[in-house]
Amino acid sequence: MTENPNMYADMYAIHSIPTANMNSDDNGMQKKVSVGGALRTRVSSQAWKKAIRDRFDERAFRTKKAVALLVRKMMAIDNGITEAEASEKAVKLLKAEDVSLTNDHTTKALLMLSPRQIDNAARYALSCDSKKYSKEDVREILKKDNSLDLALFGRMVAKDPALNVDAAVQFAHAFSTHRIEPEYDYFTALDDLQDKDEQGASHLDHTEYNASTFYRYANVNVNELIHNLNRNKEEGIAGTVEFIRNFVLAMPTGMQNRHANKTLPSYLMVSLRTDTPVNLAVAFEKPVIIRNNEYGYTDKSIERLENEFNSTLKMVDNPAATFVLNLESDDTNVKGAVTAENLNDLLQRVSETLTKAVQDEDNND
Numbered sequence: 001m002t003e004n005p006n007m008y009a010d011m012y013a014i015h016s017i018p019t020a021n022m023n024s025d026d027n028g029m030q031k032k033v034s035v036g037g038a039l040r041t042r043v044s045s046q047a048w049k050k051a052i053r054d055r056f057d058e059r060a061f062r063t064k065k066a067v068a069l070l071v072r073k074m075m076a077i078d079n080g081i082t083e084a085e086a087s088e089k090a091v092k093l094l095k096a097e098d099v100s101l102t103n104d105h106t107t108k109a110l111l112m113l114s115p116r117q118i119d120n121a122a123r124y125a126l127s128c129d130s131k132k133y134s135k136e137d138v139r140e141i142l143k144k145d146n147s148l149d150l151a152l153f154g155r156m157v158a159k160d161p162a163l164n165v166d167a168a169v170q171f172a173h174a175f176s177t178h179r180i181e182p183e184y185d186y187f188t189a190l191d192d193l194q195d196k197d198e199q200g201a202s203h204l205d206h207t208e209y210n211a212s213t214f215y216r217y218a219n220v221n222v223n224e225l226i227h228n229l230n231r232n233k234e235e236g237i238a239g240t241v242e243f244i245r246n247f248v249l250a251m252p253t254g255m256q257n258r259h260a261n262k263t264l265p266s267y268l269m270v271s272l273r274t275d276t277p278v279n280l281a282v283a284f285e286k287p288v289i290i291r292n293n294e295y296g297y298t299d300k301s302i303e304r305l306e307n308e309f310n311s312t313l314k315m316v317d318n319p320a321a322t323f324v325l326n327l328e329s330d331d332t333n334v335k336g337a338v339t340a341e342n343l344n345d346l347l348q349r350v351s352e353t354l355t356k357a358v359q360d361e362d363n364n365d
Helices: 045-053 066-077 083-096 115-127 135-143 148-153 222-228 233-249 298-312 343-363
Strands: 008-020 032-035 038-043 061-063 111-113 169-171 174-176 183-189 203-221 267-273 321-326
Touching: 008 233, 008 298, 038 203, 045 148, 045 169, 045 233, 061 066, 066 083, 066 111, 066 115, 083 115, 083 135, 111 115, 115 135, 148 222, 148 233, 203 222, 203 233, 203 298, 222 233, 233 343, 267 298, 267 343, 321 343
Parallel strands: none
Antiparallel strands: 008 203, 008 267, 032 038, 038 174, 061 111, 169 203, 174 203, 183 203, 267 321
């Protein structure tokens, strides 16, 4: 944990998505949730985090094949070592840290390791006699030099809690701001070489879909992220900014080829807080309703979100800064908010504010 964990970047989005089934259950049906007694579309946090993680340039390996990764790296560094020799060293190195292995030299559970951790571990294994591997040395290697995704989303090693990395991100399930009625797509496929006198389709099935306007929320504990990145403040700030960018641009790819549903949020708000993160989901406990001849959920959802933000100020401190990017309007009703011209402008403002906050923290040491 960090010594001073009090800088949170809250991010909120209103995101309209057309016909889609981005995140389905084991029966292929779009995931759903009841909020305030009304059925909503849902996209799990895991699905959206996976899409964000896939956009990072450097990603950790989440695998049971840590031994194979170490062997490959050792053989790339030292072309004189045999695969058997490298495998023996890799196994002994992981066992020195009490990582549980199966008989076929795979870890019993998925283990998340950054490319730099793999490289450092391989070089350590090559540099000394495997009989002299130090548990403290191996633990230090596997705990530092986290990749950004590992630093953001954390790592849990049940059999060896010393290797745990506390996640710097909390990520909510996205859900529609309004009630939905599930819809179904019935489809068939014909055999191109089917005889003219043959009747019927070669395949038939159905899938569920709907079109929804989503409320999305996540937060980054900036100080925790800095801690996870070897206490490098510049990397922590840059990582926060990169996460916000990908929060906006990434989308789960479920059935995307079938629906071509890649859209951008209509609204983004980023609030930098020093007291506590605040999820504004309660704004949509009552579903947004369209009355008379009105159409569209986006504007009403944005209005609800901004009103809820202002209401929360009765119970929490004013944020250090709040930035809004609204594709629907140049104005905002959020108290104390600064409107951004575009996404790059918003991210630059976030970076400058966090940099100034870190400098002020240094001056108070």
